[in-house]
Amino acid sequence: xxxxxxxxxxxxxxxxxxxxxxxxxxxxxxxxxxxxxxxxxxxxxxxxxxxxxxxxxxxxxxxxxxxxxxxxxxxxxxxxxxxxxxxxxxxxxxxxxxxxxxxxxxxxxxxxxxxxxxxxxxxxxxxxxxxxxxxxxxxxxxxxxxxxxxxxxxxxxxxxxxxxxxxxxxxxxxxxxxxxxxxxxxxxxxxxxxxxxxxxxxxxxxxxxxxxxxxxxxxxxxxxxxxxxxxxxxxxxxxxxxxxxxxxxxxxxxxxxxxxxxxxxxxxxxxxxxxxxxxxxxxxxxxxxxxxxxxxxxxxxxxxxxxxxxxxxxxxxxxxxxxxxxxxxxxxxxxxxxxxxxxxxxxxxxxxxxxxxxxxxxxxxxxxxxxxxxxxxxxxxxxxxxxxxxxxxxxxxxxxxxxxxxxxxxxxxxxxxxxxxxxxxxxxxxxxxxxxxxxxxxxxxxxxxxxxxxxxxxxxxxxxxxxxxxxxxxxxxxxxxxxxxxxxxxxxxxxxxxxxxxxxxxxxxxxxxxxxxxxxxxxxxxxxxxxxxxxxxxxxxxxxxxxxxxxxx
Amino acid sequence: xxxxxxxxxxxxxxxxxxxxxxxxxxxxxxxxxxxxxxxxxxxxxxxxxxxxxxxxxxxxxxxxxxxxxxxxxxxxxxxxxxxxxxxxxxxxxxxxxxxxxxxxxxxxxxxxxxxxxxxxxxxxxxxxxxxxxxxxxxxxxxxxxxxxxxxxxxxxxxxxxxxxxxxxxxxxxxxxxxxxxxxxxxxxxxxxxxxxxxxxxxxxxxxxxxxxxxxxxxxxxxxxxxxxxxxxxxxxxxxxxxxxxxxxxxxxxxxxxxxxxxxxxxxxxxxxxxxxxxxxxxxxxxxxxxxxxxxxxxxxxxxxxxxxxxxxxxxxxxx
Numbered sequence: 017x018x019x020x021x022x023x024x025x026x027x028x029x030x031x032x033x034x035x036x037x038x039x040x041x042x043x044x045x046x047x048x049x050x051x052x053x054x055x056x057x058x059x060x061x062x063x064x065x066x067x068x069x070x071x072x073x074x075x076x077x078x079x080x081x082x083x084x085x086x087x088x089x090x091x092x093x094x095x096x097x098x099x100x101x102x103x104x105x106x107x108x109x110x111x112x113x114x115x116x117x118x119x120x121x122x123x124x125x126x127x128x129x130x131x132x133x134x135x136x137x138x139x140x141x142x143x144x145x146x147x148x149x150x151x152x153x154x155x156x157x158x159x160x161x162x163x164x165x166x167x168x169x170x171x172x173x174x175x176x177x178x179x180x181x182x183x184x185x186x187x188x189x190x191x192x193x194x195x196x197x198x199x200x201x202x203x204x205x206x207x208x209x210x211x212x213x214x215x216x217x218x219x220x221x222x223x224x225x226x227x228x229x230x231x232x233x234x235x236x237x238x239x240x241x242x243x244x245x246x247x248x249x250x251x252x253x254x255x256x257x258x259x260x261x262x263x264x265x266x267x268x269x270x271x272x273x274x275x276x277x278x279x280x281x282x283x284x285x286x287x288x289x290x291x292x293x294x295x296x297x298x299x300x301x302x303x304x305x306x307x308x309x310x311x312x313x314x315x316x317x318x319x320x321x322x323x324x325x326x327x328x329x330x331x332x333x334x335x336x337x338x339x340x341x342x343x344x345x346x347x348x349x350x351x352x353x354x355x356x357x358x359x360x361x362x363x364x365x366x367x368x369x370x371x372x373x374x375x376x377x378x379x380x381x382x383x384x385x386x387x388x389x390x391x392x393x394x395x396x397x398x399x400x401x402x403x404x405x406x407x408x409x410x411x412x413x414x415x416x417x418x419x420x421x422x423x424x425x426x427x428x429x430x431x432x433x434x435x436x437x438x439x440x441x442x443x444x445x446x447x448x449x450x451x452x453x454x455x456x457x458x459x460x461x462x463x464x465x466x467x468x469x470x471x472x473x474x475x476x477x478x479x480x481x482x483x484x485x486x487x488x489x490x491x492x493x494x495x496x497x498x499x500x501x502x503x504x505x506x507x508x509x510x511x512x513x514x515x516x517x518x519x520x521x522x523x524x525x526x527x528x529x530x531x532x533x534x535x536x537x538x539x540x541x542x543x544x545x546x547x548x549x550x551x552x553x554x555x556x557x558x559x560x561x562x563x564x565x566x567x568x569x
Numbered sequence: 570x571x572x573x574x575x576x577x578x579x580x581x582x583x584x585x586x587x588x589x590x591x592x593x594x595x596x597x598x599x600x601x602x603x604x605x606x607x608x609x610x611x612x613x614x615x616x617x618x619x620x621x622x623x624x625x626x627x628x629x630x631x632x633x634x635x636x637x638x639x640x641x642x643x644x645x646x647x648x649x650x651x652x653x654x655x656x657x658x659x660x661x662x663x664x665x666x667x668x669x670x671x672x673x674x675x676x677x678x679x680x681x682x683x684x685x686x687x688x689x690x691x692x693x694x695x696x697x698x699x700x701x702x703x704x705x706x707x708x709x710x711x712x713x714x715x716x717x718x719x720x721x722x723x724x725x726x727x728x729x730x731x732x733x734x735x736x737x738x739x740x741x742x743x744x745x746x747x748x749x750x751x752x753x754x755x756x757x758x759x760x761x762x763x764x765x766x767x768x769x770x771x772x773x774x775x776x777x778x779x780x781x782x783x784x785x786x787x788x789x790x791x792x793x794x795x796x797x798x799x800x801x802x803x804x805x806x807x808x809x810x811x812x813x814x815x816x817x818x819x820x821x822x823x824x825x826x827x828x829x830x831x832x833x834x835x836x837x838x839x840x841x842x843x844x845x846x847x848x849x850x851x852x853x854x855x856x857x858x859x860x861x862x863x864x865x866x867x868x869x870x871x872x873x874x875x876x877x878x879x880x881x882x883x884x885x886x887x888x
Contacts (some may be wrong), residue, residue: 074793079784107795120786125808125884135794170884186794 021049022091022193022226023073029085030068030077030250043068043250045086050194055220055227057237057258059273060247061473062444066230067116069247070196072096073228074111075103091193108135112192116199118183122171128182129167135190147189154185157222158215177208181215188219195220197229201236205336205500206544207563213239213553232473234277235546238262239553246270262548276474277503277548281527284510285328285488293363295462295494296325296348296381301357303347309369312355317343319518321357325462328488330495332509332526334502334541340518341498342386345464348496349383361462379409382455386467388447392439398425398450399435405457424453427490428483445476449483456487464496469504481508502529502545514538516566537566579880587873591865595647598861599640602854609656612852630656643855647862653855657848662859666841670863673840677825679756680763685818688768692775692814697802699780707772714769723762723835730758740837759836763829767821774817781813782806812879819875823868 030043043065050056058066068081075095077083088095093106107113112135115121122131132154133147141147148167155163158181171179180200187195197216201209217240220227231237237244237258244261246253246269254267265271301321306314317340325331333341346352348359350370359366361381367373385391392401402421406412412420422432428449439447448468455463465484469477485508487493499505505512509526514535522535533539540562546552610626611618627633646653652662695707714722731739737757782788783806791805830842845860880886 071793076793078789104795104797107793109795113790113793115786115790117786121790123787123791123805123809125882126805134791134796138795138797138800172885190794 019052022052022054023048023050023228024089025049025069025073025086026088027086028069028072028083028088030065030072030081031084032081041084041250042081043072046247046250046252048245048252048255050226050228052193053224053226054243055229055241057229057231057241057244058247059231059234059237059244061232061475063249064247065250066232066247067198068250070198070228070230071113073194073196074107074113075100076107105139108190108192109139109141110192111194111196112187112190114180114184114187114195114197114200117203118179118200119171119176119203121183122179124171126170127167128169128171128174132167132182132186132189135186139190141190151185151189154188154219155182157219158182158185159211160185175208177204177212180204180212184216184219188223188225191223192225194226194228197227197231199231202231202233206502206546207336207540207566209236209546210544210553210556210558211563216240217553233546234262234273235548235552238548238550239546246273258550262550272475274548276478280507282330282485282506282508282510285485285492293327294324294360295327295362296331296496297360297363298323298348299358299360301344301347301354301359303343303352303354303356305352309353309355317518318347318354321520323513323520323523325494325496327362327461327494328492329511330488330497330509332505332512333496333498333515334500334505334512335515336500336541338517339515341500341515342466343518344515345383345466345496345498349381349464351383375409379458380461381464382458382460382462383464383466384451384455384468386470388439388444388451388471391451392447392454394438394440397436397438398442401439401450402435402454402457405454409458420457424457425450427456427487428453444472445479448472448476448480452480452483456491460493462494462496464498466498467500470499470501477504478507484508502542514541536562540566576880576886579886580877583873583876583880587869591869594865594869595644595862596640598858598865599643600636602857602861603636605849605852605854605857609852609854613656643858647859652859655853655856657851657853657856662855665856666844666859666863669839669841669844672838673826673829673842676756676759676763676829676838676840677822679760680767680825681822683760684764684768684771684821687764688771688818689775689814691768692772693779693802693807695772695776696779696783696806697798699783704776707776711769711772714765715773717765719762719766720831720835722765723758723832726758726762727835759832759838762832763825767825770821771818774821775810775814778810778813778817779806782809785809808882811882812875815875815878816872819871823871826864826867 025046025048028043028046029041031039032042033039046069048056058069060066068077071077072083072088073090073095075083075088075098083096086096090106090111093110095103095106098106122128129148129151132151133144136142136147137144142150151167152163155166160166160178160181166174166178166182174182184200200216201212204212213236220240229237229241241258243255244258245255246261246267248269253269254261254265256266261270262274265274299322301318302316303318304313304316321344323331333344335341343352347354350366350368350373353368359368361377364377366377366381370378399418399421402424403412403417406417406420421435425432425434430446430449430453434442434446439450442450452468469480472480481504484495488495495508497505497509506526506529512524512526512529513520514522514524514533514537516537522533522538524532524538529538530542533542540558543556543558608623610623610630610632614622614626631639643653650663652666654660655662655665691707695704698704727739730737737754779802783802788801788805791801796805826841829840830846832838833840833843841860841863845857848856848860
């Protein structure tokens, strides 16, 4: 006999007011149920409305948004019908929330324990001592270290993975019927993600609470959700059991999402005029921050890095946050002056300092940054952004420059008319293409790509990778490709460097990463990438000692 | 709350910086006044003085020594509490200034005692109910008060309360202040005038600082825990806005010591600002320098205090 659903959402509509004071509908009539004890995932790309829907279960709409129609019922509460004051009763006790970034969601000025037990204080659930005892039990259940004293610290004194689990404890302390997880592991490194996911899963199993898990990552969702709801543009595309969505997706959009997940094996490009010298050679490179330029820095980040990149080939650099990947790109580009070692471009030695490099060297080695939002001047139209390197490197002016700008936009598959627009008027994917076109304007031989697909949705990122491959074929480029996402690196690189604490621990062929890795950290890192398999997390075996050695930073 | 040694290191650093700033400022004050046009000896002796008499007086006053030496001995004097003697009436400057300073501080103290609680309450309340009629009312009021120059407020106050209604004395000084009522009447108008401007500034800046912290994810998190609006603002937003608010208050208050010249003139109130303006017109260099230093010290003290509050209220800096 089917039980009554815990959550009933019918024809939910959420409106938003744009900057131009126009009203738009961002959630367009959504219906779904959540049974007691069930975990339902909301999957979709940015802008699909998944967080908006999740927040509406608590009767909350972010500033500028408002629930404009439909009904949401959670347990005995008619959420949409209640006044804001009455909704307070529901929040924290009936429905609770685990935020995307616990680092931002914890008040920096207050102790963790005070924030964790705050729900019990607001709703007068239990005496303080009892609440603290309950919090410590949850800390233990969530496998937090030093469960008895960790609450006494301030948020900045614990690691990101710990803070995310503390946020879960904060959500569970009021013993809610439903917990909303809003991309709770997206900001974490893969090795940290595993322990957090494991902790979430076991505590949800033990308590029998229902959950709504918001994520863009199908592989993560596969480990925790019973059912998946696929969203696009504020509408439901497909609903199904997790296993069915993974193995037999029906809706074309779900198929597209799955396809973007499948790694397309990289085929090395044949470069006709292969010169004997590598395009980039780095020897004993060391760099850091602080201290005088040229002298040994106060904080050493890169330690004795050596590698070669042959012309027409792609080298991936992988590692977790803080491993020194981006610093490597900055040191090679000369933005951060290395204090030791040499960088050679096509056999010619590059000066450590960017300002002393020859214009020709600058032209041949270009860098593309992660965030196109901050890398493109928001006040200048796209045509001017692309025109500047054309004038600087090639002395182009007037109509000739205009023609070349249109060619460049065409190369990155954007219409030429886009040159009159400002960066703010473009989508995330379009901005990243413009960012890439600016590097191409110099006619480089080597492009350093620093996490250029990380801020993009899976489908958009996959398209950028395709574009990079096409450009490589046409222009004979080489890429140094930095990413924390192993499947992205696999899709475009020939070889891979694994970095840990500023050192290269292992160099591997990209296609055989998982089989040929010998260094324990590479193995740990590679095995930590979630797979599209509901049994992956349960079957994963990692040496706890190794995990402790490499993740407790 | 436990304060670690690094906190005190940070506080010590801030104090050192304040001290160095003071030295640089004293250097600037001394040499800037040196640049003032006109020769003191010439002015003191009048146009009919012979060149010999002027030279003699210059020598007697030590004006013929190199400027840098005079700077050092002036600085040494300041450090030991000797501010020198007035050129004009040959009285110890410490004596000239002390009475005036007490007057200025008394006025500033009364205005502070009124403005700080009123402004913080109104500013925080406006932020709490942002967009409401109350908030709009406060915003309109503060903007109007900031836009009206204070001489206008002062003159209108005199016109209304002293001339038409005859409730309050037009001058603050020289009236009999032996009873509490008389004192209140004497201070009412300068205090009202100053409070208008100072409160308006403080309300606006407090409101902005609180609103900035209200828009953070941790305040949204408090909302999602079921916290009331007042709890969100007072418990979660306010502690994080303390640093900026302290700075806003310090900036407004520092104005009360040196920037009140118009109010002091209109109400004939004998404070330090008026003393300094008089000193400028008589080329009384030691007096100008001393007054300038008093303003600098009070400004620096307030700003340093605000910085310390910011340091001590932030656990990340306190570490």
